[in-house]
Amino acid sequence: MSKRVYDESDARIRPARSTRPRTKDRPSHDDAITALVTTVDRGRTTCITEERLIVTAMKSRELGPKSVVVGDIVSLVGDVTGTEGSLARIVVPDFIEEYRALGVQIVTTSSKTSDREADVAKIHTLLAGKTSVLVGHSGVGKSTLINDLVPHAGRITGDVNDVTGRGRHTSSSAIALPLSPDLDPAGGWAIDTPGIRAFGLAHLDPNKIIASFSDLSEVAATCMPRCSHSEESCRLNEWAAPHGTVDVSRMRRLQSLRSLLEIKDFDSAISE
16 A cells, blocks of 8 residues: 655635724714713613613623722713613713713711601712712611612612602612712702621721821821820821811711721720
């Protein structure tokens, strides 16, 4: 049996793929509209547009791993009519470098109030025109307060009491609700959050806690080594009471810092 001789005619050449070459140019999305993210649930994002339409959207691929969270200002393209079953896309237009533009005030809730109507009216006045986040332990009444502040919540959450016609909401995830009954974004937003079951600072370096108080950190850096910032010799005492006269706003800041450091020390003692 003779040995076969191979030549170039026996070589198989794989045909070239006909796919289009990749491009680094991304769409400009000049027709995008802005909206505020109110809920994020299993890949679907609910937004309220400047035209006060409730739109369901999903992230576009160009966003990559960037997350979208409640309170983000985003840009939408696609079907932005808000009709049932429609789906828009969240994109990053060329004219917006950073799509997250959230500035909030924190509202803590610690107990249920007795004179609820009067308190709700006062709180509503304080929150009007601002974006606020309600935080607190489970069961202290955050969602109850939200239902009083935003009785029209059912229009956004889709959960309405058949008897009262009012919205019902118990938070399992963060949700932003417009304080204005006509969904006017300028009226302010209240963001409800799931209840906090535990809170601790034992894992934090005390220096990082101090660094978060930019007006105190420079003064604290001049203290004696190993200063706990609670003793009489602490330089922060002089800062809070210049020339022997207590500055009320500075003292409040110092008390806030010291309370966090005390929580940190307490948590550390328990974990040991």
